[in-house]
Amino acid sequence: MGRMGINSKQYSANSSDYKLLEEVGYGASATVYRAIYLPLNDVVAVKCLDLDRCNSNLDDIRREAQTMSLIDHPNVIRAYCSFVVERNLWVVMPFMAEGSCLHLMKIAYPDGFEEAAIASILKETLKALEYLHRQGHIHRDVKAGNILLDTNGVVKLADFGVSACMFDTGDRQRARNTFVGTPCWMAPEVLQPGSGYNFKADIWSFGITALELAHGHAPFSKYPPMKVLLMTIQNAPPGLDYDRDKKFSKSFKEMVAMCLVKDPTKRPTAEKLMKHSFFKHSKPPELSVKKLFVDLPPLWNRVKALQLKDAAQLAMKRMPSAEQEAISQSEYQRGVSAWNFDVEDLKAQASLVRDDDDMPETRGEDERIKTIAESNEKIHGGELPQDVCLNRKGKCLEIEVQESGCQEKKSMEKENGSSNEMTASTSENDMVQTKIKTVKSRQTQSGPLTPGVAFSPSLSESSGIPERPEIEIQPITDKFRKAPSFSGPLMLPNRASANSLSAPIKSSGGFKDSLDDKSKANLVQIKGRFSVTSENLDLVKDIPLSTVQRRSSQGSPLRKSASVGEWIVESNQTLPSQSPKEFSNGNMSTSLLMPHLQNLVQQTSIQQDLIMSLLNILQPAEVVDAAQNGKLPPLPRCSENNGSVECAASDRERLLLIKISELQSRMINLTDELTAEKMKYMQLQQQLNGITSQEENGDRIEGHA
Numbered sequence: 001m002g003r004m005g006i007n008s009k010q011y012s013a014n015s016s017d018y019k020l021l022e023e024v025g026y027g028a029s030a031t032v033y034r035a036i037y038l039p040l041n042d043v044v045a046v047k048c049l050d051l052d053r054c055n056s057n058l059d060d061i062r063r064e065a066q067t068m069s070l071i072d073h074p075n076v077i078r079a080y081c082s083f084v085v086e087r088n089l090w091v092v093m094p095f096m097a098e099g100s101c102l103h104l105m106k107i108a109y110p111d112g113f114e115e116a117a118i119a120s121i122l123k124e125t126l127k128a129l130e131y132l133h134r135q136g137h138i139h140r141d142v143k144a145g146n147i148l149l150d151t152n153g154v155v156k157l158a159d160f161g162v163s164a165c166m167f168d169t170g171d172r173q174r175a176r177n178t179f180v181g182t183p184c185w186m187a188p189e190v191l192q193p194g195s196g197y198n199f200k201a202d203i204w205s206f207g208i209t210a211l212e213l214a215h216g217h218a219p220f221s222k223y224p225p226m227k228v229l230l231m232t233i234q235n236a237p238p239g240l241d242y243d244r245d246k247k248f249s250k251s252f253k254e255m256v257a258m259c260l261v262k263d264p265t266k267r268p269t270a271e272k273l274m275k276h277s278f279f280k281h282s283k284p285p286e287l288s289v290k291k292l293f294v295d296l297p298p299l300w301n302r303v304k305a306l307q308l309k310d311a312a313q314l315a316m317k318r319m320p321s322a323e324q325e326a327i328s329q330s331e332y333q334r335g336v337s338a339w340n341f342d343v344e345d346l347k348a349q350a351s352l353v354r355d356d357d358d359m360p361e362t363r364g365e366d367e368r369i370k371t372i373a374e375s376n377e378k379i380h381g382g383e384l385p386q387d388v389c390l391n392r393k394g395k396c397l398e399i400e401v402q403e404s405g406c407q408e409k410k411s412m413e414k415e416n417g418s419s420n421e422m423t424a425s426t427s428e429n430d431m432v433q434t435k436i437k438t439v440k441s442r443q444t445q446s447g448p449l450t451p452g453v454a455f456s457p458s459l460s461e462s463s464g465i466p467e468r469p470e471i472e473i474q475p476i477t478d479k480f481r482k483a484p485s486f487s488g489p490l491m492l493p494n495r496a497s498a499n500s501l502s503a504p505i506k507s508s509g510g511f512k513d514s515l516d517d518k519s520k521a522n523l524v525q526i527k528g529r530f531s532v533t534s535e536n537l538d539l540v541k542d543i544p545l546s547t548v549q550r551r552s553s554q555g556s557p558l559r560k561s562a563s564v565g566e567w568i569v570e571s572n573q574t575l576p577s578q579s580p581k582e583f584s585n586g587n588m589s590t591s592l593l594m595p596h597l598q599n600l601v602q603q604t605s606i607q608q609d610l611i612m613s614l615l616n617i618l619q620p621a622e623v624v625d626a627a628q629n630g631k632l633p634p635l636p637r638c639s640e641n642n643g644s645v646e647c648a649a650s651d652r653e654r655l656l657l658i659k660i661s662e663l664q665s666r667m668i669n670l671t672d673e674l675t676a677e678k679m680k681y682m683q684l685q686q687q688l689n690g691i692t693s694q695e696e697n698g699d700r701i702e703g704h705a
């Protein structure tokens with residue numbers, strides 16, 4: 001890497017050639033700065049990826065930078081160069097002066113954009129996807145937070161942190177069997193263990209992004225992450241509602257419906273989608289997009305305002321659960337992608353939310369059929385193609401559709417200056433049997449970046465400390481969306497620690513190349529931005545609670561271990577106070593008991609599946625090895641049924657559960673530490689802000705004097 005680029009301009013891989021200015025964005029693993037490239041006096045964006053915070057291994061990061069450097073399309077952000085500065089990877093790229101669509105919505109359009117702007121933004125994004133797919137890439141993180149805008153209305157798709165090469169074989173292709181992306185935007189097949197996915201996953205995310213731009217937030221964004229996963233798999237796809245979304249055209253609704261079809265083979269390609277009437281009539285972005293920024297403060301001030309709002313929210317909310325809620329919300333607002341492992345919180349949130357609770361206007365089957373049928377009529381002249389299928393269970397008719405470099409302006413104009421698009425209610429009450437299989441530590445490759453990556457000897461040599469921007473907080477906070485968002489982009493308190501704890505789950509049987517052959521699916525490989533690992537799955541219902549440090553709601557705000565089972569069970573909060581005796585004394589009515597019994601059955605079945613899957617892939621030899629290495633307690637002997645498969649399985653099960661409980665304890669401790677650090681950081685930031693503003697006041701007074 002280092003110096004590279006198709007651009008005629010050459011950018012050096014020397015950090016001292018860059019002067020970092022204001023912070024203009026931040027993600028789960030990176031902070032983005034406006035910067036000046038001193039030799040050319042050129043404004044650029046520098047994305048500083050904290051390698052310690054990064055959930056990806058060095059190979060993934062290198063791939064991101066490499067991929068970005070080879071990109072040559074007006075609607076795709078590419079890297080001018082990248083290099084390592086101490087524990088950071090700096091990626092130099094064009095500065096997009098208006099930031100991301102997500103930030104813009106948070107600041108000024110909490111209910112989404114108007115259709116003309118949406119059409120232009122989506123069309124440009126679709127061009128980017130068409131290009132990437134043609135080049136063999138899957139973007140895997142299409143969302144409003146990754147659609148960047150320039151002052152003149154140019155739209156570019158950013159962030160290849162999770163892109164995968166579709167045409168690759170071997171390790172890279174294996175990456176397609178990993179969970180990467182942001183849950184609200186993730187296609188059902190991406191969430192389905194072992195099913196694999198292809199570029200059509202981007203089309204789903206594109207459809208979700210369309211809804212996000214239309215409403216100001218993604219569907220399901222108010223739900224806890226685990227619920228989002230389940231709802232995406234279980235429910236009918238979200239979409240624009242004919243009645244509720246009256247302001248949007250029929251062709252927009254049709255276009256979204258075409259993208260949000262659960263069967264990926266029935267989604268159109270980007271190329272095909274581009275021919276949809278919705279895009280044919282869209283205005284050029286310089287007409288419809290440019291006007292969105294009029295009268296807005298400069299990007300860095302908007303970002304600062306969002307940050308301050310986040311900080312204020314956190315400071316105000318003292319209750320642990322409230323803090324957690326605020327963090328989730330702020331993460332959503334920031335468009336951060338990562339997992340929120342605070343499962344107690346997730347469970348609590350999930351328990352309060354019914355699928356159809358606050359979705360009075362769910363999109364019914366008839367409506368969806370109508371939408372797609374009408375769409376089909378347009379495309380196929382009214383003839384239903386062979387691949388139209390009415391899926392009774394899914395209650396959904398699906399149709400196959402055949403398929404700046406930003407120069408710093410000398411004037412620096414800017415420098416000085418309903419959401420219930422939910423689905424039809426859950427079609428069946430049957431819980432998703434998400435079968436988690438595997439647990440085998442994925443080999444994480446690391447080592448030096450590719451030749452050409454410039455290593456800076458030390459951070460002290462860089463001009464690493466960005467200047468603090470002047471804070472001009474606009475009275476815009478009242479425009480912020482107020483409803484808390486618990487999901488969407490999720491929060492991983494500490495990627496590094498989470499990563500170090502987790503052996504990403506890997507298939508015991510390899511990965512599946514064929515995207516359509518779901519019958520052979522056999523893995524959950526969860527990696528990259530999402531590391532759902534053994535400790536995230538609370539399989540330890542049967543473990544004595546004393547072995548796992550659990551916090552009461554008065555304790556640390558952060559508690560660990562996702563529990564598919566527990567989460568489901570505790571979605572009914574009325575029962576825990578009941579003792580078994582009370583259940584059996586006949587005072588409970590059947591109607592009260594039944595839902596809980598059903599839940600118990602579901603939970604048990606899911607847990608059994610999970611445990612059996614884990615056990616199946618855990619080779620006896622590994623357990624013995626681990627025991628000999630002191631990693632696991634010694635294998636207990638089974639005297640009665642020596643050598644029987646059942647006995648071995650139960651021994652292994654116990655060992656596994658003990659191991660999981662240990663991991664959970666460690667996770668709890670680490671998260672507590674992280675919470676404490678976060679609080680310290682916020683306090684320091686507030687103090688710093690105070691000092692900065694005092695100094696500025698002092699300067700002004702001196703200046704006047």
Ligand SMILES: Nc1ncnc2c1ncn2[C@@H]1O[C@H](COP(=O)(O)OP(=O)(O)OP(=O)(O)O)[C@@H](O)[C@H]1O
Nearest residue numbers: 025026027028029030032045095096100335336337
């Ligand atoms: N070239 C750019 N010009 C201006 N702003 C940018 C640029 N690149 C990124 N940003 C801003 O920084 C934010 C974070 O960047 P980015 O998405 O690359 O980080 P990330 O850590 O990969 O985020 P995530 O993982 O949450 O998607 C973006 O949402 C956008 O607002």
